[in-house]
Amino acid sequence: MPSVTFRVPDSIRTNGYIADPVPASGKARLAAILTRNDLTTPARVIPEISVHANIWLNAADEKRLADLGAPNEMSVGETITALLVADAAMWAAPVMGIPVAAQAPCHPALARVLASLKLGQRGEQSRFYAGLEKLLSIEDPAQLPRVLFAEAGTGIGKTLAYMAGVHAFLKSLKTAQTAIAVPTHALMDQTLREWRKVQDALGEPVSTATLIGQNEFVSVQALTDLLPDIDQTVREQITTWIGKSGPCDPDAVIRHAWTVGALRKVAPLFNRMRDVTLSERDTDDDPGYVSYREQWDSLPRCSIVVMSHAMLASLVLRRLTAQARATKDSAAIKEATAAWVALTSTEREKRLYQVLNDIYAQGECEDGLDLLPNLDLLVVDEAHTLEDSFNLVLSQNISMYRLHKDIERLHASHPKQITSATVAAMTDVWQRLRRSGSASVDKVMSLHDDDKNCLIDLGAILKGVLEIKSTPKNQLGSNAGFRRIAQIARSVTLALLAGEQYGGSIGAMIDWSPDRKWPRLMVGRLSTAREMNYLWLVVARRSILVSGTLYEELPQVSCETARRSLSVPFDMMMTMEPVYAPWQYKLVTACVVADTCAADGRRRFLRPVVKDSSPEAVHVEFNALYAGWVEDVGRYLVDAHKVAQGGMLVLGTAFRDIADIGQLIEKNTSHPVLVHHSGVPLASLRDQFLAAANGGKRPVLLAVSGAWTGFDLHSPINPNALTDLAILNAPFGAITRSLARQKRARQKNGIFEIVGLTVVLIRQGVGRLVRSPDTPANRRIHWLDARIHHAATAGLFNPIKRLLVKYKVIAVS
Incomplete structure (x- = not known):
């Protein structure tokens, strides 16, 4: 045989x-x-x-x-x-391009929702719901806790599916408490509107609460102090709103008073939002802070709470801290700690935090439950971004730009106490840190001796400022800037002691803004495993991780990378077959630039890189190569846009790149060209893009950062609002630079961490194109990074090739 x-x-x-x-x-x-x-x-x-x-x-x-x-x-x-x-x-x-095998029976709860909303049943959506049922149907407490990795492609209808599942779960367990966590407040608003539709469709309302963070509330005191400095029309709008006690918009689904969203609605031209959030308050009696605290009043009476990933991470940390403090002297904790310490490293099956979390899960300590109750079900939407939120909560990013501005403001208001010499010393530290930044744009440096010397001097500056703050109130008064400086001073101290006193649990690094002008100091924990393990083991009995990018091909399908990054214990993990449909690929053509040379021998579609410390001659050469690259990419995009059936989204990794390319495109088209700039909210650009598309135009939007993931340019009235997606270069340098991620990236085989995250970004980006089986077959991906053809970078780009080859691929130049 x-x-x-x-x-x-x-x-x-x-x-x-x-x-x-x-x-x-x-x-x-x-x-x-x-x-x-x-x-x-x-x-x-x-x-x-x-x-x-x-x-x-x-x-x-x-x-x-x-x-x-x-x-x-x-x-x-x-x-x-x-x-x-x-x-x-x-x-x-046989059926609209959907495999016969994909036509799974539709669950009654999902069928009722779809029928009420007049939506057709999709086989993939039913398969996804059936995957969720594996977890939702568990009745034996001995089989819990469990964490399900649930992946489905964009357009499958996974949000509606999991909401129908949550509703059915709450009706089967009347006393259950559940939560939905989403990455952004914009998506939180969208999720709440979808949840309202599900409840209306089923005719069975569910008591729902929302939790939003301090940065989403307005400090009334800070806003009032700012009023004399703003335009009269805007001032009148804000004054009227303050007089009405900061009400929410009548159409808002988040109903709290004094929110940033409500202020943005009544005063859309107000551009100082960062200066009036609760971080700027001087007292906890501020009405905005009172409204923030009142969110928890209704929590015990609600069946479901919707929050952001950052809020979930913050509450997990605060609850764990409260429980650890309350039980630190208990006999069980002391015995478990002593027994673990007595073991040799080879005998330890678990880390100490896992041993302690086991005890927390079994105990009856109620400390912290007022902040975050035990959850019978937790749904984490866009779960691939959850680790970033935990990293953010467990670290502090210090912008030297903002710190410099804080000290300048203090000098302006108190010139006798905060002298010009203090401002000059701060400027000197910034310049020295910038000179030490010899790494390329896509690199991050650890602290070396020059960095530490700068931080020692910075610590002395901040200490001096805080000593002035301790003088009588009638001289300086209360100021939010001092509170921020005190937090930064503590972080600077931690950064200097990170490698000496904290056993590798705390780290520090310096990176730079995209324009290389302002260094940023990051200080924090090198691992989120303790808190995430606590979430899966102690807080939630059932957890569903929902995303379009949890599984990878190695070449076998696996979610091991996601499991490790989210610290899900192996014996808690549940998997399901990722759900995708042929129409997600058949409707798209991938246009990949060929490996070609210009007339002068320059290789085309290659963005050059230069270091700040390079000789002047190198910078001159870089500028010539960069201009050629902008011309290559810009001319291609102009030609591609001429034959596009709808709008175009161009994804880049640096504001300078998209600004220069945007200028070239704008000169060669009559359609709107929108360019993302630092400080410009993507939500505003999205509204402008869709308004232009729905008005018969074919807009071009060039964006970086958050536009790679979760950025929805879909229009319900214009199926061709977005037909073309262009990727300027593989976003290896655009991944979130958390300390934990940097630590993993620098370990053996750490390059796979970077490549894996880059592929996730690309998969998220291309997911913007196809939203349903009814999408016209005119979608195009434009891959404009010629490194994909080079032998020297084959290892980095092979996973990207595996992604693109699922589409119809054509070579372009």
Whole structure:
């Protein structure tokens, strides 16, 4: 019985035609194909990213396959691959391009929601709901806690599916408390509106609370102090709002008073929001802070609470801290700690925080429950970004720009106490730190001796300022700037002691703003494992991690990277088959720039990089190469936009890049060109983009940062609002630079961490294009980074190639 090796293209694995294990599934499909009597020689398959499988065949089948492939000079393995690809196309064709196998029965709860909203049932959505049911249907407490990794592509309808599941869960367990966490407040607003639709569709309202952070509330005192300095029209709008006690907008779903969102609604031209949040308050009696604290009053009476990832991370930290303090002297904690310490490193099966979290999960300590109650179900939407929020809460980013401005303001208001010499000393520290920043734009430096010397001097400056603050109130009064400086002073002290007194648990690093002018100091924890383990083990009995990018192909499908980054214990993890539909790929063409050279020999579509410390001649050469790159990319985008059926989103990694390219495009089109600038909210650009698209224009939006993920440019009235997505260069330098992530990236094989996160960003970006099976087949991805062809960077770009090859790929220049 001969053994045969054949290829299984990714395109027929990811759409569900071939399941795991691949050899067994492939052999079963082949056996079914060979029962047909109408087989003819299949067309040779265009090469694409594949996995190899080895199976045994009987002699008769081998001969038949050899005869089938002979006319096209194909081996038996090539013939098997061609037959599978052809059969997969037939399998995927019957119903609107959706595989017959994907048509799972629709759960009654989901069916009721879809019927009430007059939405058709999708097989993929039903499959996703069935995956959630694996967790929601667990009744045996001994099988809990569990964490389900639930992945589905954009447009499948996963939000509606998990909301129907949450509603059914709450109706089956009347006393259950659940929570939904989303990454941004904009998405929180969208989620609440969807949740309202689900409740209305089912005719069964559920008591719902919301929790938003301090940065989403206005300090009335800070706002009042600022009024004399702003335009009269805006001042009148704000004064009227203050007189009404800061009410929310009548159409708002977040109903708290004194919110930033409400202020933005009544005074859209007010551009000093950062200066009036609760971080600027001088007293806890501020009405905005009182409104913030009142959020928790209704929590015990609500079945579900909706919050941001950052709020969830903050509450987990605060609850864990409260419980740890309350139980630190308990016999159970002392005994467990002593027993763990007595073990050798080879005998320890768990880390100490895991041992303690086990005890917290079993105990009856109620400290911290007023902040975050025990949850019967937690849904984390866009879960791939959750680690960033925990990292943010467990660290502090210190902008030298803002610190410099704080000291300048204090000098302006108190020139006798905060002298010009203090401002000059701060400027000197900034300049020295900037000179030490010899790394490239895509690099981050750890603290070295020059950095530490700068921080020692910075600490002395801040200490001097705080000593002045301690003088009688009638001289300086209360000022939020002093509170911020006190926090920074503590962080600077931590940064200097990080490697000496904290056993590697706290780290510090310096990086730079995209324009390389302002260094930033980051100080904080190097791991979020303790808090995340506490969340999964102690706080939530059931957790659903929802995202379009949790699983990866190695080449086998796996969520191990996501599990490790989110610190989910292996024995708690539950998986499901990621849910994708053929139409997510069939409707899109990937246009990949070829590896070409300009007339002067310069390789095209390669963004040059230069270090600040490079000689002047190198900078001159860089400027010439950079100008050529801008011309390459800009001219391509102009030509691509001329034939685009709708609007275009251009994703970059630096504000300078998109500003220069945007200028070139604007000179060559009559359509609106929107360019993201530092400090400009993406929500505003989104509104301008959709207004132009719905008005018959084909706008171009160039953006960085948050535009890569969760940025929705879909219009319900214009299916061609966004048809083209351009990626200027692989965003290796655009990943969030948390301390924990930097630590992992610098470990052995840390490059895989960076590549994995980069692929997640790209997958999130291309997910903007296709929103439903009804999407017109005019979508295009423009890949404009020629490094994808180079042997020197093959290891970095192979995972990106695996992603792009799922689409129809054409070479362009």
